[in-house]
Amino acid sequence: MPAVSIERAKAVLSEFVLVNQETSIDKLVLGKENYTKFVNEFWTAKQRQANSIHEISYRACYKPQLPRFFIDIFTEKGDTVYDPFAGRGTTLIEAALMGRNIVSNDVNPLSVILTKPRLNIPRIDEIEGRLDEIEFGQSEADIDLSMFFDKKTEYEIVSLKNRLLDSDVDNWIRMVSTNRLTGHSAGFFSGYTLPPNQAASQKSQKLINARLEIVPPYKNTKEIILKKSKSLLRNINSKLRRELKTINSTFSSLDSRKTSHIQNDSINLTVTSPPFLNIVKYAADNWLRCWFNDIDASEVESRISLCRTVETWSEIMGSVFDELYRITIPGGWVAFEVGEVNNGKIKLDEHVVPLGLESGFVCAGVMVNSQDFTKTSNIWGVNNMKIGTNTNRIVLFHKPK
Ligand SMILES: C[S@@+](CC[C@H](N)C(=O)[O-])C[C@H]1O[C@@H](n2cnc3c(N)ncnc32)[C@H](O)[C@@H]1O
Structure with a gap:
């Protein structure tokens, strides 16, 4: 001291x-x-x-x-x-x-x-290797997320949610995924929405989509996770x-x-x-x-x-x-x-x-x-x-x- x-x-x-x-x-x-x-x-x-x-x-x-x-x-x-x-x-x-x-x-x-x-930071090659390993299924979310995500993106998110384990590399991927869920630019899993720290409600997201006449596009979650990881590291x-x-x-x-x-x-x-x-x-x-x-x-x-x-x-x-x-x-x-x-x-x-x-x-x-x-x-x-x-x-x- x-x-x-x-x-x-x-x-x-x-x-x-x-x-x-x-x-x-x-x-x-x-x-x-x-x-x-x-x-x-x-x-x-x-x-x-x-x-x-x-x-x-x-x-x-x-x-x-x-x-x-x-x-x-x-x-x-x-x-x-x-x-x-x-x-x-x-x-x-x-x-x-x-x-x-x-x-x-x-x-x-x-x-x-x-x-x-x-x-407990993994190396980029460890993150990349683990992402390659995770297989994406076709399970839907247990709540309606169609206003935020394209269907295939939703499957990927649900697979990540269900398949990530409790290891350093998986905890890293979970953190980055959590951070990338929604946002107002291309680097997020969602279509256009509020900034990432203020998730819109399902109802308000429907209004945003209607006002801007948009449908959430497909986003490649693994690519987004890897890109954000490289930036953080x-x-x-x-x-x-x-x-x-x-x-x-x-x-x-x-x-x-x-x-x-x-x-x-x-x-x-x-x-x-x-x-x-x-x-x-x-x-x-x-x-x-x-x-x-x-x-x-x-x-x-x-x-x-x-x-x-x-x-x-x-x-x-x-x-x-x-x-x-x-x-x-x-x-x-x-x-x-x-x-x-x-x-x-x-x-x-x-x-x-x-x-x-x-x-x-x-x-x-x-x-x-x-x-x-x-x-x-x-x-x-x-x-x-x-x-x-x-x-x-x-x-x-x-x-x-
Ligand atoms: C102003 S934020 C802190 C932000 C932080 N300085 C940072 O840079 O991220 C206040 C935090 O207090 C937490 N919080 C609110 N009530 C609390 C309580 N009774 N005990 C512990 N945490 C609480 C909230 O979850 C929130 O994360």
């Missing part, structure tokens, strides 16, 4: 003011206390390109540069990084690429399916593949308030982004991906924390913070990313600060990525959240030693 004191953290964050003239320091006043706000368009000019292995779409995901910033400052190789709301696993994959051990949790089991195969060499296999990883699909399998004082850093009130419908957006993976989307939906009011949201997040405090090592850190809701009328960071304090954390400050909406969409990967959040705010907490 690196000796990062709270003073050091504040100093590192303050360096932005020196190296980047545009960073401004603001104050967040809550009661009698002042907290420093660092406001800037962070991680742009000097931004290093993210590894291609991240390119799996997911609703409301952030870009890898965000967790990398905190992992770099607050951890060393061999430390453990956690994300209780892991989604597509951006924090964990970036942490693994940086040689950190990882603990991943998301109430939706889809998160494991999208993340784990990227730690373009920055992975055999050394990195070997290193990723050695990362200690733990995955769970629990409510992040109840993660008793994670030991006390065991996490060096958490970087996470919780569900923002009820803006994003994670289960509805993933229904087809869940079907492909035999996950009951409505059961998942019942466990996802959707809150209409800030009060209920705060109650849930308060319990999440209690759990984070328990598992964070003394001297460890939490970077909690939230957005602005209702066009900036609700600033969730101001609600998050007291929650962390109540659990025992010290607040080291708030980083605000201040941009206009279009820029934010590009830099932080929130283009899929048309309403709700257009500024990212990260509240940084420290567990005293």
